[in-house]
Amino acid sequence: MTGWTWEYEGYDPADARLRESLCTLGNGYVATRGALPECAADEVHYPGTYVAGCYNRLTSEVAGRQVENEDMVNLPNWLPLRFRLPGESWLTPDTGTVLEHREILHLSSGVLERGTRYGLGPGRALLVRQHRLVHMADPHLAALRTELTAEGFSGTLETEAALDGGVTNAGVPRYRDLDGRHLTHVLTGTAAADTVWLRCRTRTSDVRVALASRMVSEAPVTHRHDRPRALQTIRLDLAAGRPVTVDKIVALHTSRDPAISDPLHAAVDRVGRAGGFDELLQPHLTAWHQLWRRAELDVPGEAGRILRLHLFHVLQTLSPHTADLDVGVPARGLHGEAYRGHVFWDELFVLPYLNLxxxxxxxxxxxxxxxxLERARTAARDAGHRGAMYPWQSGSDGREETQQLHLNPHSGRWLPDHSRLQHHVGSAIAYNIWQYCEASGDEEFLHTKGAEMLLQISRFWADSATWDDRLGRYRIKGVVGPDEYHDAYPDAAGPGLDDNAYTNVTAAWVLARTLDVLRGLPEPRRRELDERTGLDEGELEEWDHISRTLHVPFHDGVISQFEGYGELAELDWRGYRRRYGDIRRLDRILEAEGDTVNRYQASKQADVLMLGYLFSPAELQGVLRRLGLSLDERTWRRTVDHYLHRTSHGSTLSGLVHGRVLARARRADAWKFCQEALQADIADIQGGTTGEGIHLGAMAGTLDLVQRGLTGLETRGGALWLDPVPLPELSSYGFTLRYHGHWGVRLRLEHGLLEVTVPSSGRSPIDVHLPDRTVRLQPGETDRLVLPG
Structure with a gap:
């Protein structure tokens, strides 16, 4: 591994799926896993191609019940290209003799390089070198260059390329009881002497999909259609030591694409007009160069190399091409089928990075x-509430996609899934609206779509809150917090918890911010909004009262995760670690024992501590002060310590959140959790989950840890606020950002100094606030500021 490459040496079937996820190539529209082109889907390999926002819904029978699921669809495989000597078996690393194998992911160029030397008997070998790209300039194109060299022999080599429509969604073993046959009406045909096509459609969502493949070779290309595959065969004459090159250029379109009449016509036309591999490479490299320039991140050492890989995968999932699409943030990227490609709350960890x-x-x-929004309002009405209740899991149309059952692989039992009660997803959306508008200065969005969403999310929280005469406060009951382990009280007849602290505090924050926005609207726009929504001053007064009186429970001098949390039993953490080793999924372990995590003070991931992730210390103190509560530094440190010792870190987000919180609360312990966040996917610390798709929120969160977490960077009040807390292991780094129309504002921290450079432009100056002073930088200026302490 170097600063700009990610390398794997040798072939190891056990690592194949992990490598395939981490070597995925994409462009924000489509992504293809890094599977070897000669390998079909089996227990070792899983080629997969996914288009952002392409879903299909199927009903399966599971545990005697009809279960409906919507999945991001595994589309026809464009990769297949295999080779063999006449009369012999097709070569794969699982069936042939592998003398050497190496894979190199070039981050700077978005190119996957592969080299394999297959042994063909004494003194004979075939060297296979490939370069693959998924085009970053033209999102509908992909290309594969294969260079074949005979060593110690001359002769004929049969090469077969394919477009394979016989694929299913089968990349996650625990989903295999579900119907994964999403494609139907697969047809193939020939468009030209060197070009074949395949078209199909999804079974229920009726998305039409088309691919066209053009082969470029010195030898003639023959076609064969063996539905559901379109095959192209080339017989290559190899001379010892002389490389022969075959290029495969592919175009992909779906009926969801704008500015096309028919996906098949668009794909055939595009692949026919596309240049060769070398011609395609240059604009692809230019597009990647521009992305890296806009997202410049200079962090030294191992941490910097991993952060660059994380940034690479964020950009492949959410690139500027995404701006033209109707898609959300898939929790596992476009890299695999875990979570069925659904959209959760991960944008909470992703958008703060993208905003800048x-x-x-x-x-x-x-x-x-x-x-x-209208679907969320419908969900709220169906639940007996006003406003908008966004789903915990979303897909194509915004209905709740959270499964009713989930499988515990430890016990083999299908269990009720109550995670749809995580209504705090609405607060995450509101938080992102506010953060985006503060970072971009986009008042037009804030005053229109942003205000509409904030209003309806606030209306839902206000309607969900009930007054408790005994407490003299409002309460929000029957929810599940970010922890996810706790979904009910011990021995309760139904699911849900009362007064989850994270839910209540963020709801109070949303209500307060919405009031700020509504009161700051231009009068004509405010009148429009009032008329359309029936909003009046009485409702706003109620919101203001609720935002000041929501109940936040405490126990033993710390913030309680929810009302009654302090009455739960303590878990024998040492005993469980001794018996099981890895207890990240403690919920599954306890259920398999006939017990439930609902009985214990044990969390899967940060819940209360998420408040320290979202809000600076001053802002969190301000929110609680508005609620009539005091949060001094001692109470917060005790709260951090309490949950730190009662969390199993069963989510990749947990190390990220704890690292960021501890950077300010317990700096000596912070780096261990930062390291865990950095290693989450490359070391697959969750035990096989990365092979099912990378964890996009955790990857983007590590970038934001450097960008905002350790710098204390806030965008508020039309200024940049900085309060750095450099860790000894990460105290020197730099990055650029885009702020209020300024492109390429550069920040660099090093040895107690903060250097800020504002690029030349006709924009207004930028105010930079440090804890002890404020400076104003004009465009074209650089200032070196000595940090306090």
Whole structure:
């Protein structure tokens, strides 16, 4: 591994799926896993191609019940290209003799390089070198260059390329009881002497999909159609030591694409007009160079190399091409089928990074939520509430996609899934609206779509809150917090918890911010909004009262995760670690024992501590002060310590959140959790989950840890606020950002100094606030500021 490459040496079937996820190539529209082209889907390999926002819904029978699921669809495989000597078996690393194998992911160029030397008997070998790209300039194109060299022999080599429509969604073993046959009406045909095509459609969503493949070779290309595959065969004459090159150029379109009449015509036309591999490479490299320039991140050492890989995968999932699409933030990227490609709350960890580099992408992702506002309002009405109740899991149309059952692989039992009660997803959307508008200065969005969503999310929280005469406060009952382990009280007849602290505090924050926005609207726009929504001053007064009186429970001098949390039993953490080793999924372990995590003070991931992730210490103190509560530094430190010792870290987000919180609360312990966040996917610390798709929120969160967490960077009040807390292991780094129309504002921290450079432009100056002073930088200026302490 070097600063700009990610390398694997040798072939190891056990690592194949992990490598395939981490070597995925994409462009924000489509992504293809890094499977070897000669390998079909089996227990070792899983090629997969996914288009952002392409879903299909199927009903399966599971545990005697009809279960409906919507999945991001595994589309026809464009990769297949295999080779063999006449009369012999097709070569794969699982069936042939592998003398050498190496894979190199070139981050700077978005190119996957592969080299394999297959042994063909004494003194004979075939060297296979490949370069693959999924085009970053033209999102509908992909290309594969294969260079074949005979060593120690001359002769004929049969090469077969394919477009394979016989694929299913089968990349996650625990989903295999579900119907994964999403494609139907697969047809193939020939468009030209060197070009074949395949078209199909999804079974229920009726998305039409078309691919066209053009082969470029010195030898003639023959075609054969063996539905559901379109095959192209080339017989290559190899001379010892002389490389022979075969290029495969592919175009992909779906009926969801704008500005096309028919996906098949568009794909055939595009592949026919596309240049060869070398011609395609140059604009692809230019597009990647521009992305890296806009997202410049200079962090030394191992941490910097991993952060660059994380940034690479964020950009492949959510690129400027995403700004033209109706898509959300898939929790596992476009890299695999875990979580069925659904959209959760991960944008909470992703958009704060994108806001300061690609605000047009953030805006598009918020548009995804706004387009589904009416569906969220329908869900709220169905639940007996006003306002908008966004789903915990979302897909194509914004209905709740959270499964009713989930499988515990430890016990083999299908269990009720109550995670749809995580209504705090609405607060995450509101938080992102506010953060995006503060970072971009986009008042037009804030005053229109942003205000509409904030209003309806606030209306839902206000309607969900009930007054408790005994407490003299409002309460929000029957929810599940970010922890996810706790979904009910011990021995309760139904699911849900009361007064989850994270839910209540963020709801209070949303209500307060919405009041700020509504009161700051231009009068004509405010009148329009009032008329359309029936909003009046009485409702606003109620919101203000609720935002000051929501109940936040405490126990033993710390913030309680929820009302009654302090009465739960303590878990024998040492005993469980001794018996099981890895107890990240403690909930599954306890259920398999006939017990439940609902009985214990044990969390899967940060819940209360998420408040320290979202809000600076001063802002969190301000929110609680508005609620009539005091949060001094001693109480917060005790709260951090309490949950730190009662969390199993069963989510990749947990190390990220704890690292960021501890950077300010317990700096000596912070780096261990930062390391865990950095290693989450490359070391697959969750035990096989990365092979099912990377964890996009955790990857983007590590970038934001450096960008905002350790710098204390806030965008508020039309200024940049900085309060750095450099860790000894990460105290020297730099990055650029885009802020209020300024492109390429550069910040660098090093040895107690903060250097800020504002690029030349006709924009207004930028105010930079440090804890002990404020400076104003004009465009074209650089200032070196000595940090306090």
């Amino acid at each position: 580099h690609f605000p047009e992408v953030s805006r598009a992702l918020l548009h995804y939520r706004h387009r589904r």
